[in-house]
Structure formats: C-alpha cells, structure tokens
Amino acid sequence: MRFIAGLVCASAASLAFAEFPDKPITLVVPFAAGGPTDKIARDLAEALRKPLGQTIIVDNAIGAGGTIGSAKVARSAPDGYTLLVNHIGMATAPALYRKLSYKVPDDFETLGLINEAPSVVIGKPTLAANNFAELRQWIAANGRKVNIANAGLGSASHLCGLMLQSALKTTMTSVPYKGTAPAMTDLIGGQVDLMCEQAVNAVPQIEGKKVKSYGITSLQRLSLPALKDTSTLSESGLKDFNVQVWHGLYAPKGTPAPVLAKLNSALLAALKDPELIKREEALGLTVVTDERLDPVNHRKFVEAEKNRWAKVIKEAGEYAD
Structure with a gap:
C-alpha cells in the first residue's frame, strides 16, 4: 500500500509540475519603479508572458541597496511563482554588507543572465x-x-x-x-x-x-x-578595464528541477523576442546570447563576479552595516 501511495504522490507531483504555471507569477524587483532595473524587469515580464502563458506581476520591494527584495525572494516558497530580477549587486552585496540575511548564490537557483550594460x-x-x-x-x-x-x-x-x-x-x-x-x-x-x-x-x-x-x-x-567619438577606458590606457552592469533571473533555492527547466526555457524564448531586443538596445543594453544563459554557467559567473568585487570593495573599505 505504501508503494502504491508513493506512486500516487509522485504522479500528482509530476502532474503539478507539468501544469506549471497555472497562476500569475510575481517578479520581484529590489529597486524603485522607474529605474533601469525596473524598466528591464517590466519589459522582461511582458516577454515572459508569452512562453509561460501567464500574467507576470512586477513587485518593487525596495531598500538597502537591493538586499530587501533579494531576501524576500530567498525566503519565498520554492515553487516558481516568485522570481527575482537583480543586477550586479547580487554579486557585490556579500562584500558590501556585513550582515546579509541570505547567501549568494547558495540561497538561489540561477536561471540565466539577461543583459549587460x-x-x-x-x-x-x-x-x-x-x-x-x-x-x-x-x-x-x-x-x-x-x-x-x-x-x-x-x-x-x-x-x-x-x-x-x-x-x-x-x-x-x-x-x-x-x-x-x-x-x-x-x-x-x-x-x-x-x-x-x-x-x-x-x-x-x-x-x-x-x-x-x-x-x-x-x-x-x-x-x-x-x-561615437568616446573611446573605451581600455583603449585609453586602462588595459582590459571592463565594468558592465548585468542583470540575471533567479528563483528561491529548492525550486523543483522541472519548474526551473520551464522557467529557463521561457527566458531563452523571451530573450529572442524582437520587441524585447529592440527595447533593450534602445536603452544601450546588450541581450546576453552566450553560455551564461545556462543556469550552471550563470552560477559560475556570479561566483566569479562575487570574488572579483570582494577584492575591490575590501581595498576601498566602503561597507554597510
């Protein structure tokens, strides 16, 4: 009987994942409405609506340099219905804030990079x-x-x-x-x-x-x-100087693999949307098309950025409590 019950539960879970999403998804933006990250998130929400077949609600959870909104997602139910769009601050917060209520990237599932600016x-x-x-x-x-x-x-x-x-x-x-x-x-x-x-x-x-x-x-x-007449800093003598603001999509840690796969697939489709690409380019942004669209490589990238910026922030000695 236990075996049969187990099969029934597994089948029910599989069916639930297969039907995901069956209600609106909340996209948390940890910055104020009207800012660059908010604009990017709202454009992405519209592009994600098509492949996911659901309304995407943007929730501006602001404060503490983006850490309040990020913490909100880290504590959310890992069911795929609460996601986070965050920028480079995802990787710099661990060095900037002495007291951070979440771990990067441990408390999140990486879904893929969105753009660079x-x-x-x-x-x-x-x-x-x-x-x-x-x-x-x-x-x-x-x-x-x-x-x-x-x-x-x-x-x-x-x-x-x-x-x-x-x-x-x-x-x-x-x-x-x-x-x-x-x-x-x-x-x-x-x-x-x-x-x-x-x-x-x-x-x-x-x-x-x-x-x-x-x-x-x-x-x-x-x-x-x-x-058109402005050189890069690398060209001007600061060899290999490369600082770009990037944005990524995240889910709470423990979100089921089938749900993550659907979300990543939707992100890939959204980033090929001509209207989204047009809007990003108008903002001076470049839509990511490389290996960082893969969740594993996105995680590696965040780790590398985290280590890179930790050194710079430590040298500067500029922290928040």
Whole structure:
C-alpha cells in the first residue's frame, strides 16, 4: 500500500509540475519603479508572458541597496511563482554588507543572465579636461580633492567608481546620493566633479552637452551617436578595464528541477523576442546570447563576479552595516 501511495504522490507531483504555471507569477524587483532595473524587469515580464502563458506581476520591494527584495525572494516558497530580477549587486552585496540575511548564490537557483550594460565616465561641464588622458592627469594631481558621485552604496555608479579608482591606483572622495537623479543634478550643476554612470542615464546628458564624456567602461565602443567619438577606458590606457552592469533571473533555492527547466526555457524564448531586443538596445543594453544563459554557467559567473568585487570593495573599505 505504501508503494502504491508513493506512486500516487509522485504522479500528482509530476502532474503539478507539468501544469506549471497555472497562476500569475510575481517578479520581484529590489529597486524603485522607474529605474533601469525596473524598466528591464517590466519589459522582461511582458516577454515572459508569452512562453509561460501567464500574467507576470512586477513587485518593487525596495531598500538597502537591493538586499530587501533579494531576501524576500530567498525566503519565498520554492515553487516558481516568485522570481527575482537583480543586477550586479547580487554579486557585490556579500562584500558590501556585513550582515546579509541570505547567501549568494547558495540561497538561489540561477536561471540565466539577461543583459549587460556599460557605463560612461562623465564629468561636470566646466571640467578643464577634454579627454581621458587629460582627466587622468588632473585626477593624479588632485587625488582626494576630486569628488566622484554615486547613486548610493552598492549602486552601479558606486561600484564603477570603486573599480575606476582601483585601476588608477588613486583615492577620490566618494559622494553618495539617494538615487541617480540627484547625483546627476549636482554633477550638471558642478557641485561634484565626476560620475561613472550607466550609458542609458548618461547619454541624454551628453547629448544635451550638460556633462562631458571621458570613457566607456566596456571593451567595445558603443554605436550610440552621442558616444561615437568616446573611446573605451581600455583603449585609453586602462588595459582590459571592463565594468558592465548585468542583470540575471533567479528563483528561491529548492525550486523543483522541472519548474526551473520551464522557467529557463521561457527566458531563452523571451530573450529572442524582437520587441524585447529592440527595447533593450534602445536603452544601450546588450541581450546576453552566450553560455551564461545556462543556469550552471550563470552560477559560475556570479561566483566569479562575487570574488572579483570582494577584492575591490575590501581595498576601498566602503561597507554597510
């Protein structure tokens, strides 16, 4: 009888997985509505709706540099109905936060990388330097007098700024803000000197000649008209400098393999959606098409990024409690 009962339970479980998803899925975004990650998540939600055949609800669970939303997913039922879209902060949080309520990547199932986005080193409009060589000399001469803005601890601009200082072997004065908008406002107004910001946010200001552009943080130049004359930092002397903001899709640890397989398959289909690709490219983003779409390779990538950034953050000594 126990054997028969076991077969019945196994069959019921298999049927449940086969029918997944049979209700709406919640996509948690650990950042505020209207920001880059929120925009990416909402576009992805629409593209995932087609292969999954269900509504995808976006839930902005904000706070503590993205760790509140991430913790929410880590504690969620491992049934595939609560997912997380997070950026590079997934890999940097373990080094930035002394008290983190979850482990990366141990408390998550990796489903695949979504995209990558380079940043641009930009400066206030009155800065005397007109190219990166001149900027580098100016930074060397002024050191800690140079103010470099960021959108807050753990933000893309903060991390890029740390990596830039590490590559230049110098220390500037970091000026954290509560978001990209106020940081950009003060940069335009000349209250701070520099910022290393995602291209999607920097390009409109460059086009309007409100800030100066000094270098792209990826290994390849960008084809965007506003940056056609801007070299990569690697080309400009910081060999192999490559800092890109990436986004990935995650589920709680213990989510059943059949469910994970369906979610990964849906992600692969979504990232081939012409409308999604068009929207990503308009934001200066590149949809991932390489081996990091595979959950195992996605996990390896997160581990490598975690180790890479731990060294940079430790050297900078910038932590949160």
